[in-house]
Each structure stands twice: as C-alpha cells, then as structure tokens.
Amino acid sequence: MINRWLFTQVDNSSLIIFRVFFGFLIASEAIGAIFTGWVTRTLVEPKFTFNFIGLDFLQPLPGNGMYFYFAIMGIFGLLVMIGFKYRWSMIGYTILWAGVYFMQKASYNNHYYLLLLLCIIMCTLPAGNYFSIDVKQNPLLKKIAMPRWCILVIIAQLWIVYTYASVAKLYPDWLDFTVAKNLMAGKANYPIVGDILQEHWTHVFIAYYGILFDLLIVPLLLWKRTRLAAFCFSVFFHLFNSIVFQIGIFPYLSLAFTVFFFSKERVHHLFMRKKEFYNSKEIIIPSYRKFLLPILTIWFVIQILLPLRHWVIPGDVLWTEEGHRMSWRMMLRGRYGTTNFYAVDKNDPKALQKLINKNDYLSKKQLRLVSAKPDAMWQFAQRIKAEYAAKEKDIAIYVRSKVSINGKKYQTLIDPKVDLASASWNYFTTNPWILKYEEKE
Known part of the structure; x- marks a missing residue:
C-alpha cells in the first residue's frame, strides 16, 4: 500500500515546470533584494543584525560583501531555472538563503x-531530469516520470502551512475585525x-476570506469539481496580497504551486x-526507500509539532512572542512599543542609571524591533554588555x-x-522577566 502510494511513477x-x-x-x-534597497537597509547599513539567538556567528559580510552574496544567490536561482548543475545550484541557494534567514530578524517574515x-x-x-542543460549535456539523466511522493510531499507541506495559518486566526482580535482594520489603516493613501x-x-471580508481561504484552499484544489473555482479564488487572494501588502515573490510562488494540483494531462x-x-x-x-520513510516521518512530525510549541509555553504568545x-502565525497582530535601556556600573555603588542612546546602535527598522520584541531587547542588552566588557566595565x-497589541x-x-x-x-520555556499580560477594558 505504502509502496503504491509513494512510488507509483507519474508524469513529471x-x-x-515548477522548477x-x-x-x-x-x-x-x-x-530584487539588491535593487529595492532591502540588502542595504537590512544587512549593510546596520552595525550588526539580530540573528536567531544562539547563532551569533551569523553576521553580514563587511563592505560590499552582502551585495556579492545576494548576486551569487541570484545566479544560483537562474541556474536552477535552466537546470544547470541543478542539485548543486539548489543546495547552494538553500545554504545562502538559510544564512540570510537566520542572520536577521528585523525583516522576519x-x-x-x-x-x-x-x-x-x-x-x-x-x-x-528534463528540459534542462544537465540533460542536454548528459542524455542519460533524461526522465519523463517521477515517483508520486515528489508531489505528495509538497502538497502535504502546503496543507500544514495553510491549515495552521487559518486556525491561528481564530481568536478575538481577528474575529472582531480589529486586526483587519489596523492592517488597512496604513493603506488609506493607496x-x-x-x-x-x-x-x-x-x-469583514478580509477577516473571513482569510480564515476560509487558508482552511479550504488545499482541499478545494485537490477536488476536481472545485479545482477551477479554487484556482480563481487563489488568483484573487494572492494578487490582492501582492498589491496591498507588497510581499515580494510569495503570492506568485503560491500560484506556481497550483501546477501540482491540476491533472498531469x-x-x-x-x-x-x-x-x-x-x-x-x-x-x-x-x-x-529505507531512508525515505523515516526521513519523511521525522520531517512532518517536526512540521506538525513545531507550530504547537507555544501551547506548552506559559503566557499568551501574542504578548510574549515565545513560540x-x-x-505560521501570519499577520495576526500589530505590535508597537516604547523601550528605553539604562546601564548601571556594578562596581560603583553610587552610580546612576545611564540612558543608552539606541540611535547610536540601531537602524530605523531595528529600533521598531527592539521597541516591541522581548528577544530583541534581550539581545540588545547582551550587545551593550559586551561593548562595556571590552572596556573592562561590568554593567x-x-x-x-511599554507595548501595545492591536491598538490596545x-x-x-x-x-x-x-x-x-x-x-x-x-x-523552550517562558522567560520570567517577561511580565504577564493583563486584560484591561
């Protein structure tokens, strides 16, 4: 049964075409990240980046290094497109993108x-294995079929993402349209x-269309009778997101996925x-085969359990950000804050608290991050501590x-x-220095 489900050959x-x-x-x-200024704002201008905690070695390359970094990524992407040294090109892009992802959180998405x-x-x-330079150079690589698991793994991954995105929206601020109102408030000048x-x-439309689309789009695309209508809904949804939220390639990538849902013919x-x-x-x-089943099992167990970890961490994830x-908690809240840092010399009993000027260290985007996110506050404190320690001062x-969630x-x-x-x-647990959120009318 499993062999038939995973290893039946299907047209590739x-x-x-998705490749x-x-x-x-x-x-x-x-x-695009180079020419839109994203690389400059996020990785070149800041003095340091807020990497994922524990990966402090991931910092931007000096000088113009990050421009070359992204240019190489772009070349790898083009090589993937034309199928030249496909496997190595895809691995190269993956490693470099992982570096970017774990290197910075100011533009987390x-x-x-x-x-x-x-x-x-x-x-x-x-x-x-088809329509590639690799095949042209070595015709023995040419294949017109692939095992079915190649399609199933992508569909399963998307189903997990969309389902969690829908379920996460089932909370009061989304259901009473507060989030949608706040999201659209900044679009009035469009x-x-x-x-x-x-x-x-x-x-109202955005709130409920978002819930229903995320929950139903994969099943509706899988069912032949609703596939075309679901595709039309998908085109509207993703073009709307592209125009209103300007989130780069991802609406178009989501539309590209639909090739896995339509019939092979x-x-x-x-x-x-x-x-x-x-x-x-x-x-x-x-x-x-003996390696594939354990690997897929481990992969999807992680994909299913990782988004649930905030349920075992005390506190409201909307407030603490832990987990x-x-x-897949997408566009669920507006988070704003004002934060000041004060340094005190531990070796001077008469020392007064000295206000740290955040503008001396942080870019505008990083200032917004540090003003509202507890992990960024902790990292900034560690950065200041290290700077003073280099001057042989223990502080x-x-x-x-003060932080506000969804305008409260x-x-x-x-x-x-x-x-x-x-x-x-x-x-893996709560940080006790993050105070509990208190519901106020």
Whole structure:
C-alpha cells in the first residue's frame, strides 16, 4: 500500500515546470533584494543584525560583501531555472538563503521560512531530469516520470502551512475585525483602493476570506469539481496580497504551486506539449526507500509539532512572542512599543542609571524591533554588555518597556527590576522577566 502510494511513477511535467518558475522567482527574490534597497537597509547599513539567538556567528559580510552574496544567490536561482548543475545550484541557494534567514530578524517574515523549507525539499527532488542543460549535456539523466511522493510531499507541506495559518486566526482580535482594520489603516493613501480598504465591510471580508481561504484552499484544489473555482479564488487572494501588502515573490510562488494540483494531462498539455506524456503507472521501488520513510516521518512530525510549541509555553504568545516564529502565525497582530535601556556600573555603588542612546546602535527598522520584541531587547542588552566588557566595565542593564497589541492600552512588557544583561534566554520555556499580560477594558 505504502509502496503504491509513494512510488507509483507519474508524469513529471508539473515538477519540471515548477522548477522553471521556482528558479526564476528565487533569482528575482535575490536580485530584487539588491535593487529595492532591502540588502542595504537590512544587512549593510546596520552595525550588526539580530540573528536567531544562539547563532551569533551569523553576521553580514563587511563592505560590499552582502551585495556579492545576494548576486551569487541570484545566479544560483537562474541556474536552477535552466537546470544547470541543478542539485548543486539548489543546495547552494538553500545554504545562502538559510544564512540570510537566520542572520536577521528585523525583516522576519513567515514566507521567508516557507521559502527555506521549500528550498530544502527542492534539493531532494529530481527536478532537473528534463528540459534542462544537465540533460542536454548528459542524455542519460533524461526522465519523463517521477515517483508520486515528489508531489505528495509538497502538497502535504502546503496543507500544514495553510491549515495552521487559518486556525491561528481564530481568536478575538481577528474575529472582531480589529486586526483587519489596523492592517488597512496604513493603506488609506493607496490610489483607487485606499478608501475602499477603510470600509467596515472590507474588514469583514478580509477577516473571513482569510480564515476560509487558508482552511479550504488545499482541499478545494485537490477536488476536481472545485479545482477551477479554487484556482480563481487563489488568483484573487494572492494578487490582492501582492498589491496591498507588497510581499515580494510569495503570492506568485503560491500560484506556481497550483501546477501540482491540476491533472498531469492538463499541465502537460499547457506547458510541455513536445514532451512525451507518461501514463504507465509503474511501481518502482528505489534503493533509498529505507531512508525515505523515516526521513519523511521525522520531517512532518517536526512540521506538525513545531507550530504547537507555544501551547506548552506559559503566557499568551501574542504578548510574549515565545513560540511565534516558525508557527505560521501570519499577520495576526500589530505590535508597537516604547523601550528605553539604562546601564548601571556594578562596581560603583553610587552610580546612576545611564540612558543608552539606541540611535547610536540601531537602524530605523531595528529600533521598531527592539521597541516591541522581548528577544530583541534581550539581545540588545547582551550587545551593550559586551561593548562595556571590552572596556573592562561590568554593567547591569534595566529596561523600561511599554507595548501595545492591536491598538490596545500600553502595558509594561519587561520587569524593570531585572538586570537583562545578566538574564538568560530560555528557548523552550517562558522567560520570567517577561511580565504577564493583563486584560484591561
């Protein structure tokens, strides 16, 4: 049963055309990051970046190094698109993208995490076995079929992402349209649609369309009778996100995924008519079978459990942010804060608290991060502590922070009596210096 489900050979047109789309899009992501100024704002201008905690060695290359870094990523993406040294090009892009993802949190985006997962998956798929330079150079690599698991793994990954994104929206601030209203408030100056985005009915539509789309899109695409309608809904949804939220390649990448849902015959007819169509449905058990099943099991257990970790961490994840990342909690809250850091010389009993000028250290984007996110506050305190330690000064750092979630009243986030420079960061449980959120009317 498992062998038939995973290893039945199917036509590979969908994977081949997706590789072309995927390569073009990841190349555009890398090259576009240079020309839109994203690399400059996020990785070149700041004095340091807020990496994932524990990965302090990941810092931007000096000088113009990050421009070359992203240019190489762009080249790898183009090589993936044309299928030249496909496997190595895909692995190269994946490693470099992982570096970018874990290097900085000022521009954290769930879509960046999804791209990382997809890159890892694409490294394992036989996407260079047709319509590629690799095949032209070595015709023995040419294949017109692939095992079914290659499609199933992508569909399963997407189903997990969309389902968690939908379930995460089932909380009061989303259901009473507060989040949608706040999201659209900054779009009032958009030409033509700006005023429409401020209407209450628009907020209602966004809130419930978002829940239903994320929950149902994969099942509706899988069912033949609803597939075309679901595709039309998907086009509207992703183009809306692209225009209103301007989130780069990801709406178009999401549309590219639909090639895995349409019939093999339809995809072949639309994109690869000159290719021989495979329809023999052989079951070929590969030599890697004994490795594939454990690897897929481990992968999907992690994908299912990781987004749930905030349920075993005390406190409201919307407030503490503990367990927020890598959990598909997309556009769920507006988070704003004002935070000041004070240094005290531990060796001087008469020392007064000295206000740290954050502008001397942080870019505008980093200032917003440090003003509202507890992990960034902790990292900034560690950075200041290290700077003073280099001058042979032992300091304590105290934080006074007020944070608002979704426009509600500001509350104190960090215990002002705790020396944050000496506090530890707990990855798998709550950090006691983050104060509890108190519901206020």
